[in-house]
Amino acid sequence: AQTVTQSQPEMSVQEAETVTLSCTYDTSESDYYLFWYKQPPSRQMILVIRQEAYKQQNATENRFSVNFQKAAKSFSLKISDSQLGDAAMYFCAYLIWEGAQKLVFGQGTRLTINP
Amino acid sequence: SAVISQKPSRDICQRGTSLTIQCQVDSQVTMMFWYRQQPGQSLTLIATANQGSEATYESGFVIDKFPISRPNLTFSTLTVSNMSPEDSSIYLCSADRGNTEAFFGQGTRLTVV
Numbered sequence A: 001a002q003t004v005t006q007s008q009p010e011m012s013v014q015e016a017e018t019v020t021l022s023c024t025y026d027t028s029e030s031d032y033y034l035f036w037y038k039q040p041p042s043r044q045m046i047l048v049i050r051q052e053a054y055k056q057q058n059a060t061e062n063r064f065s066v067n068f069q070k071a072a073k074s075f076s077l078k079i080s081d082s083q084l085g086d087a088a089m090y091f092c093a094y095l096i097w098e099g100a101q102k103l104v105f106g107q108g109t110r111l112t113i114n115p
Numbered sequence B: 001s002a003v004i005s006q007k008p009s010r011d012i013c014q015r016g017t018s019l020t021i022q023c024q025v026d027s028q029v030t031m032m033f034w035y036r037q038q039p040g041q042s043l044t045l046i047a048t049a050n051q052g053s054e055a056t057y058e059s060g061f062v063i064d065k066f067p068i069s070r071p072n073l074t075f076s077t078l079t080v081s082n083m084s085p086e087d088s089s090i091y092l093c094s095a096d097r098g099n100t101e102a103f104f105g106q107g108t109r110l111t112v113v
Helices: none
Strands: A003-005 A010-014 A019-021 A024-026 A033-039 A046-052 A064-069 A074-079 A088-098 A100-105 A109-114 B004-007 B010-013 B019-025 B031-037 B043-049 B068-072 B075-080 B089-096 B102-104 B108-112
Touching: A003 A088, A003 A100, A010 A019, A019 A109, A024 A074, A033 A064, A033 A074, A046 A064, A046 A074, A046 B102, A074 A088, A100 B031, A100 B043, B004 B089, B019 B089, B031 B075, B043 B068, B043 B075, B075 B089
Parallel strands: A010 A109, B010 B108
Antiparallel strands: A003 A024, A019 A074, A033 A046, A033 A088, A064 A074, A088 A100, A088 A109, B004 B019, B019 B075, B031 B043, B031 B089, B068 B075, B089 B102, B089 B108
């Protein structure tokens, strides 16, 4: 079964600094998609960034970038110039097809930004 | 990107009763999904709501407990039936237009007393 593991239940960073959140996954597929979602206290899940496995280039969205290591099955999220609004739960997710496509989520990492 | 309106945003219900949660998407979508997020935990998929056919349930979830409707390509409901305190969770709906990027409603925080 496909699994997604986030080994850091909590992380904190000083405002304006850089933080990296870790994620590993297990799959036998060669083509798949990986995502990072953010869940602020408002509860709504917000897509932060997406990576297609067939692309070697790491995805980047403004201050957010990933380090995708396909052979190691690792997909970390780097947040640069951290802002107070970045404080949230961050979930790594893997998209699988089992009859229909669905997302499998990691356990989440709670990110705190210290002013 | 598309918007999902989910309601109610929260509710407190008596055990033994049922609650129906609604999700309305502002455009037609191929697939809709219902997730449960228990306190302090990650999201677990309950079922995939298919338009024109029965929902597809994940292991551990059954139609009698979580009946789902999908009458058209923009709307779905999830009912939590015969509730117990163990059903206290956040329930989220999600949609996908077929481009692999899922977007979510605001979630419903359910407390069963």
